[in-house]
Amino acid sequence: MSDSRLGSISDWQIAINGEGFPLRLSDEVQLETARGFLPADLRDQPSGFECYHDDVRELMGTYGQIDFGRQWRHALGFRTGSDIKELLAAWMAATAYARAANGVVFDPQESKIFTPQQALDVTRNIEKDLPSFERAMREFAKKIGAKP
Numbered sequence: 639m640s641d642s643r644l645g646s647i648s649d650w651q652i653a654i655n656g657e658g659f660p661l662r663l664s665d666e667v668q669l670e671t672a673r674g675f676l677p678a679d680l681r682d683q684p685s686g687f688e689c690y691h692d693d694v695r696e697l698m699g700t701y702g703q704i705d706f707g708r709q710w711r712h713a714l715g716f717r718t719g720s721d722i723k724e725l726l727a728a729w730m731a732a733t734a735y736a737r738a739a740n741g742v743v744f745d746p747q748e749s750k751i752f753t754p755q756q757a758l759d760v761t762r763n764i765e766k767d768l769p770s771f772e773r774a775m776r777e778f779a780k781k782i783g784a785k786p
């Protein structure tokens with residue numbers, strides 16, 4: 639959530655680079671019309687996340703029990719499936735966007751608002767836990783005879 643918007647994917651990429659994240663957004667997407675899956679490369683591997691321009695008033699009304707601290711003007715929504723790499727890509731993108739647009743990250747699953755610095759901490763924790771999560775998924779796949 640923010641009071642301003644970034645003007646382009648290029649502006650967003652500059653913010654991502656400024657955070658030092660190994661994430662590269664597709665430059666074939668127009669930020670102002672982004673709706674649906676936004677392809678990206680995470681550490682030079684295909685990834686991405688869903689991205690929507692959400693109605694901020696509707697979002698805040700849906701979570702009326704949450705103190706958002708103020709009435710924000712814009713909401714950019716990020717959605718992922720069960721892929722942990724997509725989750726990491728979404729948190730990287732959201733963290734960089736929030737810092738660049740002087741906003742916050744709202745996680746509806748946690749019912750919590752994160753400052754850009756707090757969002758960076760969450761992102762770093764996901765990044766740190768990624769190898770052990772991937773290892774556990776490979777072991778589980780072996781147990782059930784599936785491809786990891």
